[in-house]
Amino acid sequence: MPQIDAQTQLELEAAAFRRLQKHLMEDRTDVQNIDMMNLAGFCRNCLSRWYQEAAAERGIEMSKDEGREAFYGMTMAQWKAEFQTESTPQKDAEFRVAFDENVAKTDR
Structure with missing residues (x-):
């Protein structure tokens, strides 16, 4: 894994979170919360x-x-x-x- 400074790591993690949020809120609104909880916890x-x-x-x-x-x-x-x-x-x-x-x- 390449050396990543703390600020860059924070930015990458924030970007990944925003992508997950977009995926769940825009791309996969068909997936129900109850199904996510039952399958993924x-x-x-x-x-x-x-x-x-x-x-x-x-x-x-x-x-x-x-x-x-x-x-x-x-x-x-x-x-x-x-x-x-x-x-x-x-x-x-x-x-x-x-x-x-x-x-x-x-x-x-």
């Missing part, structure tokens, strides 16, 4: 929470809704109305397990 809401937590670490107060709007580029109500589809009982059950394993245990 994280979803767009997790990313928006991590954004909010990073802001808090820097002394920036941001509500859950503000963090989501910053990541989604719109309110959750707008996102749900435009892109969210109905779930199934099976997906809901899988989600409860995935959430407990990946989110709830980190909040303790």
Whole structure:
């Protein structure tokens, strides 16, 4: 791996994050959060929470809704109305397990 200074590394990581955000928010709006959580253990809401937590670490107060709007580029109500589809009982059950394993245990 080439030698990369700290500022360049930070810029590359930020660029990769922005690309992931664009991919999830523009290119793959068809992929549901529940499917992401069930398969990968994280979803767009997790990313928006991590954004909010990073802001808090820097002394920036941001509500859950503000963090989501910053990541989604719109309110959750707008996102749900435009892109969210109905779930199934099976997906809901899988989600409860995935959430407990990946989110709830980190909040303790």
